[in-house]
Amino acid sequence: KNQVEQSPQSLIILEGKNCTLQCNYTVSPFSNLRWYKQDTGRGPVSLTIMTFSENTKSNGRYTATLDADTKQSSLHITASQLSDSASYICVVSVFGGYNKLIFGAGTRLAVHP
Amino acid sequence: EAGVVQSPRYKIIEKKQPVAFWCNPISGHNTLYWYRQNLGQGPELLIRYENEEAVDDSQLPKDRFSAERLKGVDSTLKIQPAELGDSAVYLCASSLDGEGTDTQYFGPGTRLTVL
Numbered sequence: 663k664n665q666v667e668q669s670p671q672s673l674i675i676l677e678g679k680n681c682t683l684q685c686n687y688t689v690s691p692f693s694n695l696r697w698y699k700q701d702t703g704r705g706p707v708s709l710t711i712m713t714f715s716e717n718t719k720s721n722g723r724y725t726a727t728l729d730a731d732t733k734q735s736s737l738h739i740t741a742s743q744l745s746d747s748a749s750y751i752c753v754v755s756v757f758g759g760y761n762k763l764i765f766g767a768g769t770r771l772a773v774h775p
Numbered sequence: 776e777a778g779v780v781q782s783p784r785y786k787i788i789e790k791k792q793p794v795a796f797w798c799n800p801i802s803g804h805n806t807l808y809w810y811r812q813n814l815g816q817g818p819e820l821l822i823r824y825e826n827e828e829a830v831d832d833s834q835l836p837k838d839r840f841s842a843e844r845l846k847g848v849d850s851t852l853k854i855q856p857a858e859l860g861d862s863a864v865y866l867c868a869s870s871l872d873g874e875g876t877d878t879q880y881f882g883p884g885t886r887l888t889v890l
Binding site: 666693694703704705706707708711713751753760761762763765766767768770 | 779815816817818819820823825830831866868873874875876877878879880881882883884886
């Protein structure tokens, strides 16, 4: 069964600190992996998209990594800001057909001053 | 560039009543998605359109849910009759063609509360 699991479920950090969110998947065949940021009361916004051949991609203070062999990804946030408080959702695309997306449940991050 | 527009933003109804949600995708986007998101969960696909054609509605509860995308632009999602378990956020998203690494752009969602 195609699944995406994220950890931790929630995380609290102090402003200025770094953090890393984890994503494990069992999706096959794999097409690409995406990280989304979802602010409370808003729709998800795409942060990064990585294909099989890419093992890292950055978007400002966000850096995503992908290990296609172990089927793991991480999202690293550097020098966190209060505005980073949100849910971060890992999404894996199934290759073929209509590019079905499998969503994780998300990690809820709270950045405190 | 205008984003995906959804209305209403909030809706409170009593069970067994009908409800409809409207979505206007980004101009030029051929692919449109409706998702349901329960609290603390990721979005779950209900239906996907390529232009006017529904290409994936396998997760749409067809006994009470219906959707349409006339002229391949705007879309409506309807629930009739609503049940308590339908309380959730309904998200609409659009993308250029839905293939490969095509980015999905989400609207703000409609928060539905069924009493």
